[in-house]
Each structure stands twice: as structure tokens, then as C-alpha cells.
Amino acid sequence: MSAIAPVKSEIKSEAPAFWLVVSALLYAALTWPVLFCGITGPGGPAHDETNYHLPVVHQFLGQWPHPDLSDYPSALAPGYYLLLVGLAKALGGDTHLFRFVTGLFVIGSVLFLQVFLPRKISAVRAFVIALPLMVLPIALRSGMWFLTDFPAFFFIVLGLGAAIMAPGNRKWSVVAILCIAISLSFRQLSLWIVPPIAYALWQRNRQTPLGTVEALACVLSAMLPLWWMMSLWGGMTTPTFQVRYQKPNPASITMALAYVGCITPFFIAANPAMLKGILSRKVGVTTSLVIGLIPALAWPTSYSLNEGRSGGPLWEIARHLPTVGERSLFFLPLCIAGVLGLFIMRRGARLCGDLVRANALIFALLSMMLLHGTIHEAYERYYQPAIMLICGWLFALTIPDRRSESRVTMMPILLLAFGFFVLSLISEYYTLFRVHPLD
Amino acid sequence: MSSSPQGAGRDRAIDALRGIAILCMIADHTAHGSHILTLLHLPNYLQGSSGFVLMAGFALGMVSLRRAGKLGWSGAYRKVLTRAFQIYLIHVFLVLVMSDIGLATGNIRSVPTAHITFSQLIADILTLRWLPTYMDILPMYVILLLFTPLALECFRRGKSWLVFLVSFPLYAALQLDPSVDNFEWMRPNMGLGFGLWGWQLIFFLGLAAGYSRVDRTLKSSSRLRNVALSLSLVVVIGSIVLARIQAGDVGGFRLLSPEMEQALVRKDNHAPLRTLSIVAGAIVFYLAITALNDRGKLQTALAFLEVCGRSSLFVFIGHFAFVALRFAIGAKHWPPIAQDVWCIFVVSCLYAVTRWHAPILGKMRSWFASIRPISGSSPALNS
Numbered sequence: 036m037s038a039i040a041p042v043k044s045e046i047k048s049e050a051p052a053f054w055l056v057v058s059a060l061l062y063a064a065l066t067w068p069v070l071f072c073g074i075t076g077p078g079g080p081a082h083d084e085t086n087y088h089l090p091v092v093h094q095f096l097g098q099w100p101h102p103d104l105s106d107y108p109s110a111l112a113p114g115y116y117l118l119l120v121g122l123a124k125a126l127g128g129d130t131h132l133f134r135f136v137t138g139l140f141v142i143g144s145v146l147f148l149q150v151f152l153p154r155k156i157s158a159v160r161a162f163v164i165a166l167p168l169m170v171l172p173i174a175l176r177s178g179m180w181f182l183t184d185f186p187a188f189f190f191i192v193l194g195l196g197a198a199i200m201a202p203g204n205r206k207w208s209v210v211a212i213l214c215i216a217i218s219l220s221f222r223q224l225s226l227w228i229v230p231p232i233a234y235a236l237w238q239r240n241r242q243t244p245l246g247t248v249e250a251l252a253c254v255l256s257a258m259l260p261l262w263w264m265m266s267l268w269g270g271m272t273t274p275t276f277q278v279r280y281q282k283p284n285p286a287s288i289t290m291a292l293a294y295v296g297c298i299t300p301f302f303i304a305a306n307p308a309m310l311k312g313i314l315s316r317k318v319g320v321t322t323s324l325v326i327g328l329i330p331a332l333a334w335p336t337s338y339s340l341n342e343g344r345s346g347g348p349l350w351e352i353a354r355h356l357p358t359v360g361e362r363s364l365f366f367l368p369l370c371i372a373g374v375l376g377l378f379i380m381r382r383g384a385r386l387c388g389d390l391v392r393a394n395a396l397i398f399a400l401l402s403m404m405l406l407h408g409t410i411h412e413a414y415e416r417y418y419q420p421a422i423m424l425i426c427g428w429l430f431a432l433t434i435p436d437r438r439s440e441s442r443v444t445m446m447p448i449l450l451l452a453f454g455f456f457v458l459s460l461i462s463e464y465y466t467l468f469r470v471h472p473l474d
Numbered sequence: 475m476s477s478s479p480q481g482a483g484r485d486r487a488i489d490a491l492r493g494i495a496i497l498c499m500i501a502d503h504t505a506h507g508s509h510i511l512t513l514l515h516l517p518n519y520l521q522g523s524s525g526f527v528l529m530a531g532f533a534l535g536m537v538s539l540r541r542a543g544k545l546g547w548s549g550a551y552r553k554v555l556t557r558a559f560q561i562y563l564i565h566v567f568l569v570l571v572m573s574d575i576g577l578a579t580g581n582i583r584s585v586p587t588a589h590i591t592f593s594q595l596i597a598d599i600l601t602l603r604w605l606p607t608y609m610d611i612l613p614m615y616v617i618l619l620l621f622t623p624l625a626l627e628c629f630r631r632g633k634s635w636l637v638f639l640v641s642f643p644l645y646a647a648l649q650l651d652p653s654v655d656n657f658e659w660m661r662p663n664m665g666l667g668f669g670l671w672g673w674q675l676i677f678f679l680g681l682a683a684g685y686s687r688v689d690r691t692l693k694s695s696s697r698l699r700n701v702a703l704s705l706s707l708v709v710v711i712g713s714i715v716l717a718r719i720q721a722g723d724v725g726g727f728r729l730l731s732p733e734m735e736q737a738l739v740r741k742d743n744h745a746p747l748r749t750l751s752i753v754a755g756a757i758v759f760y761l762a763i764t765a766l767n768d769r770g771k772l773q774t775a776l777a778f779l780e781v782c783g784r785s786s787l788f789v790f791i792g793h794f795a796f797v798a799l800r801f802a803i804g805a806k807h808w809p810p811i812a813q814d815v816w817c818i819f820v821v822s823c824l825y826a827v828t829r830w831h832a833p834i835l836g837k838m839r840s841w842f843a844s845i846r847p848i849s850g851s852s853p854a855l856n857s
Contacts, residue, residue, distance in 0.1 A: 226811065230818065238774065244830040251826050254819045261812050262803075270809050283509075283810075409509055409811050 054162040055149060059142050062169055066141075066178030069464075070134050084181045088116070089130060092181075095120045104267055110276035112264065114220030115186045130181060138178035140189040145169045147189070148424055151196030152431045163445040164431060166452035167298075168423040172459040173416040179463070187222035188420050190214040194228050198235040199395045200428060208236055208249050215256040223264070223271050224417065227406035229257045231399035238391060284343045287407040289330040291418045293349055293369035295400070298422060299376025302430040304447035309383035309433050316382065323378040327371030335361035347415025348458060380426075383433030393432050400425050485689055486780055487763040488536075491756065492529045493779030496786045497821060498522025500793045503608050504800055505817035509810050519713045519739055519751040523611065523668075524676060526786070528752055530615065531677040535684025538626055547630060551623035558619035561787075565612040568794050569599050572606050608797060614668045618677045625678055629685045637678055645675040648743050672744035676752060692761060702757055709754035713747060778825065785828045792827060796820040 087109040095102035095116055102120070104113050119133050126132065145168055149161040156164070168174060177185040194214030197207040211232050218225035233253035240246030264270075270277045303309055313320065330336075338344055338354035345354075353363040377397055384393030403421050407413070434443055499522035501511045515521065534554070541550040573595070598604035602613040628636045647654050648671040683689075692699050719727060720735055730738070738747040766772050782789055800806055805816050 223811075226815065229815065233818075233822070234774075241774075241777075244826075244834065247822075247826040247829055251822050254815070254822045257815055258819050261815055265805075265808055265812060269807070271811055277809075405509070406811070 054158040055146050058145050058149065058162055058165060058169065062138070062142050062145060062174075062178060065170070065175055066138055069179045070131065070138065081180055084130075084134075087111075088133075088181050088183060091116050092119055092123070092133065096123060099124060106268070106274050108275065110272040111183055112220050112223050112260070114217065115183050115222070118186075133181040134179065137181055137183075137185060140186040141169075141174050141177050144185055144189045144192045144420070144424075145174075147192045147196055148427055151192075151200040152428065153200070155434060155436050156431050160443070160445055161431075163448050163452075164427045167448065167455050168420060168427065170452055170456040170459055171419050171423060172455070172462045173419055175459045175463050183222055184416065184420070187218045187225045190218035190221065191225055191228050191421065192424060194218060194232055195396075195399060195424070198232040199392055199399070203239040208239075211236065212249070212252045212256045215253055216260055219257055219260045224406065224410070226257060226261075227403040227421075228399065229253055230402045231395055234398055235395045238395070282343070282411040283409045284411050284413050285330070285334045285408045286336050286342075286344045287410070287413040287418075288404045289334070289336045289366050289370060290344075290347075290349060290413050290415060291400075291404045291407060291422065292327070292330050292373040293366045294373070294415065294418065294422050295376060295426070296369035296372030296374075297349070298426050298451065299380060300372065301447040301451040302426055303376060303379055305430065305445060306383065306433050306443045308442060309379050309386075313379060313382065319378055319382070320375065323374040324371055327374035328367070331367040331370040332362055336363045336366050337361045338363070343411040343413050345414075346412065348462075349415060350413075377429075380429045380433055384429065387433060387435045389432040393429060396425050396429050396432075484784070486767055486776065487760050488529070488533065488689065489783035490763050490767075490776050490779040491525065491759055491783065492533070492786045493781070493783030494759065495522045495525030495529055496782055496789050497779070499526055499790070500796075500821060500824070501817050504793060504796045504820045505813040506806065507808075507810055508813035508817050510814050510817045519717055519748050520710070520755040521741070521748070521752075523741075524744065524748060524752040525756065526611075526790075527615075527618075527673055528676045528680040528756055529783075530786075531618075531680025531682075532684035532756075533680075534619075534622060535626075535629075535681040536687065536689075537684075538622075539685055539687075542630075547626070551626065554619055554622045554626075558616050558622075561612055561619065562616045564791055565602075565609070565616065566599055568612070568791065569604060569606065569609050572609060572794065572798060573599070573604070608794075610668050614670055614673055617670060618674060621674075622681065625681055626685065629682065634682055637682070641675050641678045644671045645744075645749075648672050649737070649746060652740070652743055669742045669744070672742065676744060676749055679753065689760065692757065693764060699761075703761055706754035706757040709750055710758050713751040713754075716747070781825060781829045782821075789824050789828055792824050793820065796823070 091107045091109045091113075094107055095113075099120060102113075102117070107113070107116075109116070119136060122136060123129065123132060145165045148165045148168060149158075152161045152164065173182075173184055176182060191214070194211045197214065198211035201207040215225075215229055215232060218228065233250040236253060237246045237250035240249065261271075268274055268277070335342070336344065336353070337358040338350055344350060349365075349369075353365045356363060356365040358364065377400070381390070381393045381397060384390060400422070403418055403425075407417055430448075498514050501508065501514050502522060505511055538550045538554065541553055545553070595604060602616075605613065625637045628634060648669060652669075654671065692702065716729060719729055720739070728735075738745050741748070763776065767776055800816070805813070808816065
């Protein structure tokens with residue numbers, strides 16, 4: 036079995052920076068006008084900022100240099116809050132600084148998604164692949180408000196990219212291992228990157244002790260912040276939030292897979308060569324269909340606010356569609372489409388000789404779904420960015436080389452990005468101006 | 475099929491099966507309450523400990539046959555008895571360590587409860603009467619090994635029925651009256667997960683299967699194989715369904731009365747449903763792993779399981795360090811996700827040590843050999 040990324044300079048780091056700059060400018064154009072027009076106060080998308088994140092930072096600022104980490108009004112790990120408190124102390128500034136810094140992490144995530152794409156993808160196409168992530172409602176919201184999703188996600192992109200997409204050298208391994216600890220100290224839900232990164236690093240040097248040592252270092256890198264949290268709080272979250280988050284919710288797995296089912300058809304349509312000969316793979320297709328049925332039928336998937344099955348457009352659609360025995364029929368075709376989509380993309384990557392990377396990416400997706408199944412809330416925004424990231428990279432692996440790129444049409448991906456942007460217009464901008472009408 | 479020259483002549487599927495069994499046990503002992511444990515035990519009558527004992531018997535039967543070819547039967551028996559003694563010593567060492575940790579942390583069930591003197595404690599450990607939590611499987615294994623030469627001798631003389639003439643009635647007697655195995659040898663409140671009369675049956679079934687190389691029959695495409703596979707599949711699926719009903723996953727519906735369920739699935743007796751399930755499960759998993767291996771699928775996972783399975787005793791002994799550490803740092807009170815990470819950490823460490831201790835020791839040995847000239851005993855200097 037070939038190791039992950041044996042060839043040096045396989046990633047896009049030398050690619051022209053033009054489209055990277057365009058990405059950053061586009062994101063800034065979409066978010067900074069709102070950021071700098073001075074909107075403050077409660078309501079709408081500002082809910083989390085007002086109720087959780089700002090109070091914590093203000094509390095730590097007041098207690099600086101000895102912030103009390105034993106309990107505070109947020110469920111998240113204190114790493115990002117402490118970073119912002121440090122910045123506020125060094126640079127001065129308050130809410131706008133926090134929002135600005137959070138937005139930088141979104142830009143960083145979008146740029147690194149492009150940087151880690153294989154060199155066979157041209158810069159402009161890399162830009163298009165990154166577009167859906169950039170215009171996701173949660174991505175745009177994170178550039179306008181002080182949220183903590185993307186700072187951790189930035190290190191997820193960097194960690195997964197370094198372990199799976201980058202050339203296999205020790206420098207990238209160290210980056211990946213450090214990213215685990217940092218992303219965990221920002222947000223506990225980042226824990227899902229540990230298995231895929233450990234797997235990818237182990238896979239690279241499986242025949243030598245180095246692979247095992249690197250995989251072990253990954254787990255240790257996660258263990259240390261975890262142990263710290265355990266000794267601090269006696270749980271994974273601050274004591275105030277422990278009861279709320281401890282109940283598992285397998286519907287998250289259903290939702291994430293359904294989301295994959297919504298996304299992958301666009302990527303497959305962009306490179307229809309993936310579908311060639313798929314009908315001859317009867318066992319694979321049938322197995323995918325059967326696997327897709329399990330998360331759709333095995334546990335309740337109907338809309339329920341109390342059970343944590345809410346929060347996002349798909350849940351809203353499911354709410355208005357028929358259910359049988361607490362199972363929403365809406366998710367049935369989507370889950371099947373999700374598994375089938377992953378099967379087709381994995382096969383596409385295999386035909387291009389990138390099976391090991393594709394496996395690692397799908398493993399990452401699986402790990403993310405399983406981890407989110409252990410918390411009570413199945414909000415779509417928790418896994419939207421990760422799914423966009425993984426599907427984007429997976430799609431890039433299905434393109435054989437630069438010459439075959441001409442057979443790939445980016446129109447479906449642009450359409451997907453446009454769809455997300457419309458969603459963002461409705462959920463972010465419209466809400467924003469309704470709550471804070473511009474005089 | 476072997477994956478390396480090291481494993482030449484070994485059946486990869488058997489090693490992988492042992493790997494699965496040992497990983498299930500590790501998850502149970504080091505991460506009780508984790509999601510990983512729940513996932514591994516979804517078919518919850520197919521437990522790691524049952525698989526471990528069954529496969530231990532199987533491997534011993536197979537290996538003894540091979541050894542007898544090289545060393546003669548008396549040599550093979552001597553090896554088995556030596557192994558029993560080694561395991562006894564390992565057990566005594568582990569119990570001493572675990573008892574110390576139990577007394578130091580107050581965290582191991584059964585250690586601080588018996589009020590006895592130090593000399594009594596030592597005597598009890600040596601006579602296998604003192605068995606803190608998780609420490610009751612090795613003594614059972616020692617006793618089973620002591621009887622193994624006798625069983626092998628019966629197999630050799632074509633009198634397998636003699637073994638099962640003793641084994642089945644003992645097993646049946648325990649199932650009918652659970653108090654018969656309670657001969658009060660161990661101290662009260664000790665770990666009593668493995669009633670000897672109940673567990674001996676799967677060990678000797680495994681031994682007989684290994685001795686007669688059932689794996690070869692299963693591998694060949696025959697009517698017998700198809701029938702065995704079909705029946706095993708029915709049993710495995712049935713036991714999973716029954717387990718989910720019993721767990722309450724389908725509401726208040728009950729197939730059997732609670733007493734009957736209890737009688738069929740008890741662990742300490744290795745109740746009939748457990749026995750049936752593990753034998754059927756071993757067949758299904760063995761054939762599934764063989765098929766995957768032959769098609770070149772899931773090679774990474776198989777390689778991982780193979781390493782764990784090949785050194786299952788080493789891994790089993792090593793995992794006690796983590797059981798102790800878990801008690802010492804209070805990890806047993808951690809929430810499920812943290813327990814998952816802990817479980818992955820434990821398995822990674824054990825894998826690392828198992829996989830690489832031999833090459834690293836080998837390199838150290840050659841390094842020492844290479845620096846020997848400095849000490850003055852170099853052939854070059856002598857010449």
C-alpha cells in the first residue's frame with residue numbers, strides 16, 4: 036500500500052497567490068462592512084456572542100493575570116478566550132477586535148483549504164472549490180460576530196492538511212500533532228481529528244517505529260489538554276454546562292450524512308468521469324445503499340427541539356415533512372445519497388491512485404460524525420465546515436492530472452456556493468438588518 | 475496467510491480474531507463507559523473474554539500439534555506446563571502490584587475489603603485465593619493449562635469423547651445449579667467473573683477445534699462450511715437481536731422472561747447463549763476476515779489486529795499497567811468521550827510496545843555488539 040503523499044512539492048504552496056488574495060478580499064468584502072458598521076447588542080446571530088463568549092472574555096479580562104478557569108459561562112475550552120484576552124491586553128480594543136480576529140481565522144481556513152489542494156488543481160479551480168466553505172452561513176457569521184467555531188476549525192484544516200494532504204515529512208507531522216493540542220484547547224469538539232491524523236501519520240511510516248511514535252504523539256497531544264480539563268472541571272465542559280451536553284444524540288450522524296448527501300451530487304456533477312463504470316460495482320453500490328439505511332432508520336430522526344434535533348435548514352425541512360415512528364422520511368434518500376456519494380468519490384480517488392488519502396479523509400468524516408453523535412445538540416453548523424472541507428479535498432483527489440482538468444466543470448460547485456450564499460443572505464444578512472435596521 | 479516472514483505459517487485471520495478479542499477486553503477493563511466499548515459490544519454476548527479463552531484453546535491445540543511434530547508429545551506437554559507456570563508467576567506479580575495500587579488509591583474494588591494480615595495476603599495470592607478485580611482470568615487459564623496435557627492425550631488417542639464426557643456434565647451441572655461451582659476457595663468479595671466449570675467448556679472446545687484444524691475445513695469450499703456459516707450467521711444475528719431486546723432498545727417488548735434471559739446469558743457461568751454465540755461468532759468472523767484478507771481489503775486494520783493478536787498475552791499483561799494508571803488518575807470517572815480518547819491512548823501505547831519492542835531491542839543488541847571493540851574484546855584487537 037502506498038504511503039500518503041510520498042512526492043515532495045505535491046501541494047499548492049508554490050501556486051500563484053493571486054486567487055488566494057482574491058479569496059481573502061472577497062471574504063473581507065462580504066463581512067467587514069457589517070463588522071465595521073458598529074452593530075452591537077443582543078438578538079439574531081449575536082446570540083452566542085452576547086450570552087456566552089463576550090461575558091467570558093470580560094470575566095477573564097477582569098481577573099487578568101489570574102483568570103479563574105474553574106467555571107465560566109461558556110461550555111468551551113478556554114484557549115481561544117485566553118488568546119483574545121492576551122490580544123486585548125496587548126493591543127487594546129474590545130468586541131470589534133474579537134470579531135476581526137475570528138474573521139481572520141475564517142480567511143485562514145479558506146486559504147489553507149486551497150493551499151493543501153494537490154498541484155494538479157489550478158489556482159482558479161482551487162478558489163472555486165473553496166467558495167462554498169467561504170459563503171457558508173456559519174463562515175460569514177464568524178466574520179461578523181465573535182464566535183469560536185472557526186478558530187478551532189482553522190487548526191483542524193491545518194492539522195488534517197498537514198497529515199493527509201501535505202508531503203510526508205517530519206515538519207508536517209509536527210504541525211499536525213501541534214494542531215491537535217491547539218484546536219482542542221480552543222474547542223473540545225475538535226477531538227474528532229485525532230483518529231484520522233493518527234491514522235494518516237501511522238500510515239506514512241507504518242513499517243518503521245516512527246509511524247507508531249507519531250500516531251502515539253497525536254493521541255498524547257489530545258490526552259494532555261483533556262487531562263487538564265478533567266482535572267479542572269471533572270468533565271469535558273465547564274461544570275455549568277456538563278449536564279446539558281452529556282446526553283448523546285445519534286441523530287447528528289444522520290444529519291451529517293444527509294448533509295453529505297446534499298453536497299456530494301454537486302461535486303460528482305463537476306467531474307462526471309467518477310461515475311464511469313459505477314453500475315458494474317454492484318456489491319459496492321448495494322452495500323452503500325444498505326449502510327445508508329442504518330442512520331436513517333436505526334434511531335429517531337424527526338424534528339425535536341427538546342431532543343436536540345434542530346438547528347439548520349435541513350431540520351426545518353424535516354420538521355414539515357412526514358415521519359414514521361419518529362423517523363423522518365426526508366433523511367432516508369439523503370443518507371443513502373450521502374453514502375453513495377462518498378463511495379463514488381472514493382472510487383474516483385482510487386482510479387487516480389489516491390486511495391490512501393481518500394480513505395483518511397472518509398475516516399475523518401466518520402470520526403467527525405461519531406463524535407458529534409455523543410453530544411446533545413445536532414446543529415448543522417457544527418459539521419458544515421468540516422464536510423465542505425473534506426468533500427472539497429476528496430473531489431480534488433478524483434481529478435487525475437492537470438490535463439484532465441478540462442473535463443471538469445466547476446459550474447455545479449459554483450451553483451452550490453451560490454445556494455449557500457442565498458442561504459446566508461436569508462439567515463445572516465436579512466436577520467441582521469431586521470434586528471438592526473440601518474437608519 | 476502470513477503478512478511477514480516473521481509470521482510464516484501463521485493464519486492471519488486467527489491472529490486478527492485474537493486481536494479483536496483482546497481489544498474488546500482492553501476496552502472493557504480500561505475504558506468502561508466509553509462509546510468505543512458500547513460499539514464493540516453491540517452484539518453483547520460476543521464478549522472479548524469469551525473470544526480470548528476460545529481462541530487461546532484453539533491456538534494451543536494448533537501449536538501443540540506442531541510442537542509434537544518437532545519435540546514429541548512429552549515435549550509438547552512440558553511446554554504447556556511450563557507456560558502454565560510462567561502465567562502463574564506473571565499472575566502473582568500482577569496481583570502484588572494491583573493490590574499495592576488498590577491499597578494506595580483505595581480505588582480497586584475488593585482490595586481493601588478483606589481485613590487480613592500481610593502474611594495471610596501473600597499466602598492467599600500464592601494459592602490463588604486473592605483475586606482483585608480483573609485478576610481472575612489468569613488463574614483460570616493456569617488451571618485449564620494444567621489439564622490441557624490430559625485433554626491432548628485423549629485427543630491423540632482418538633478419545634476426544636472422554637474430554638467432553640467430563641466437560642459437558644460439569645458445564646451442564648453449573649447451568650442447572652449455579653451454586654455447584656461455588657466451592658468457596660476464593661476470599662469473599664473477590665472477582666468472580668469466571669466460574670471454572672462454566673468457562674472450561676469453550677476452552678476445551680477451542681482446544682479440540684485447534685487440534686483437529688477446523689480452520690482448514692472452514693476454508694475449503696464445502697457443503698459443511700456453508701451449513702456451518704449459515705447456522706452461525708443465524709445464531710449471531712439472533713443473539714444481537716435478543717441482546718437489543720434485552721437492553722430495552724425496542725421498548726418494553728420481551729421475548730423471554732427476565733429469569734430465563736438471566737439464565738441464558740450469565741457471564742460467570744458462561745451461560746448457553748454466550749457459549750453458542752461465541753462459537754458461532756468465531757466462525758462468522760473467521761470467515762469474514764479470511765474473505766477480506768484474500769481480497770486484499772482492510773489490510774491496515776488487519777495488520778493492526780494481527781500484531782495485537784499475535785502477542786495477546788503480552789498485550790493482556792501490559793494493559794494492567796493502564797488499568798492501574800486509570801485507577802490512580804481517577805480516569806474511571808471521566809465522561810464517555812474522554813474515556814474514548816483514553817482507550818485509544820491505551821491501545822496505541824500497547825500496539826507501539828508490542829509492534830516495536832523486538833526490533834528496538836534487536837537494534838540495541840547490535841549497537842552493544844558494535845561497541846564491544848572498545849571494551850577490548852574485539853577480534854580485530856586480538857588479531
